[in-house]
Amino acid sequence: DENINSQPFMRYRERFLFSMEEVNHAAAKSGEIKGHYLNVTAATMENMYERANFAGELGSIIVMIDLVIGYTAIQSMAYWARRNDVILHLHRAGNSTYSRQKNHGMNFRVICKWMRMAGVDHIHAGTVVGKLEGEPKMIKGFYKTLLDLTTRHDFAFGLYFSQEWASLRKCIPVASGGINAGQMHFLLYYLGDDVILQFGGGTIG
Numbered sequence: 001d002e003n004i005n006s007q008p009f010m011r012y013r014e015r016f017l018f019s020m021e022e023v024n025h026a027a028a029k030s031g032e033i034k035g036h037y038l039n040v041t042a043a044t045m046e047n048m049y050e051r052a053n054f055a056g057e058l059g060s061i062i063v064m065i066d067l068v069i070g071y072t073a074i075q076s077m078a079y080w081a082r083r084n085d086v087i088l089h090l091h092r093a094g095n096s097t098y099s100r101q102k103n104h105g106m107n108f109r110v111i112c113k114w115m116r117m118a119g120v121d122h123i124h125a126g127t128v129v130g131k132l133e134g135e136p137k138m139i140k141g142f143y144k145t146l147l148d149l150t151t152r153h154d155f156a157f158g159l160y161f162s163q164e165w166a167s168l169r170k171c172i173p174v175a176s177g178g179i180n181a182g183q184m185h186f187l188l189y190y191l192g193d194d195v196i197l198q199f200g201g202g203t204i205g
Contacts, residue, residue, distance in 0.1 A: 003066055003093045004039050012040075012051055020058040037064035037089050045076055052080055062087040068094035071114065078119030089122040089174070090115055109158060112145040116171040124174045128190040131178030136190050146171045147194055172196055 006012035019036045027034040040051035040063045048065070055063050063086055065077050074090065081088035098105035108126075115123050125146060126139035141157035147170050151163040175191055176198030187197060 003041070003091060005041055006051075013054065016051075016055055016058055016060075020055075020060060024059070033061065035060065035062040035087070037062060039064045039066070039091075040077075041066045041069055045073060048073070048077060049080065052077070052084075052086070056084050056086060060086070062089055064089040064091060065120075066091045066093040067111070071118065074115070074120065075118045081121070082119065087121045088119070090120040090124070092124045107158070109142055109145050112142050112171070116146055116165075116168060119169075120171055122172050122174050122196060124176050126173075127175040127177050127179050127187070129179065129183050129186045130175065140190065143173045143191060143195070146173050174198060 004010065004012075004015070006015075016038050019038060023034045023036050038051075038055045038060050040048050040055060042048045042051060048069070052063050063077075063081070065074060065088065067074070067090060069077075078088055080086075092108075092111070095108060095111055099108040099111060112123065112125060123146065125142045126134040128134055128136050128139050137157050141154075141159055144154075144157060144159065145151055149165050149170075151159055151165070153159050153162045172195070173191070174196040175187060176196075179187065179197065179199060181199055184197075187195075
């Protein structure tokens with residue numbers, strides 16, 4: 001889940017090809033469905049569609065975008081993902097420029113709501129025990145916002161009013177950032193088992 005665009009030392013086409021070669025090798029060896037977060041983030045929608053279509057042609061079941069592309073672009077990519085039966089993974093890169101400001105800005109919980117409504121499938125939502133900051137109940141509040149069909153008001157989790165999500169799909173929270181398998185018992189205790197756990201740190205760079 002790395003924030004990579006397409007630079008002279010690592011063009012997206014070559015990266016996608018090499019990544020999918022290993023994905024297919026792992027799938028063939030294990031007999032399981034495997035995937036890799038192919039980051040299609042780019043400067044324009046045309047470039048992102050081009051990269052996403054290339055990922056689809058290679059057989060990728062998932063693509064990734066970064067929050068910094070903007071909300072209209074995120075929703076456009078969500079429509080693309082629905083049409084092409086591809087999972088859309090959202091990295092929250094850039095959120096701290098406004099979600100960590102105490103005097104202005106907004107809480108990350110609001111971003112969770114927006115991204116669920118926009119139609120993304122995964123979003124990085126905190127780890128509690130990793131390198132990302134976060135008080136356990138606050139992080140759990142993010143997870144409840146993403147997963148609950150009805151969000152019940154609970155001040156302890158930062159949920160100040162109830163909300164019915166009706167037919168809107170869940171958005172699976174991702175715990176990623178300085179976590180390892182040795183923390184599994186903490187992660188399951190704080191976050192439950194309806195979560196994607198990203199271990200291992202960056203592998204490309």
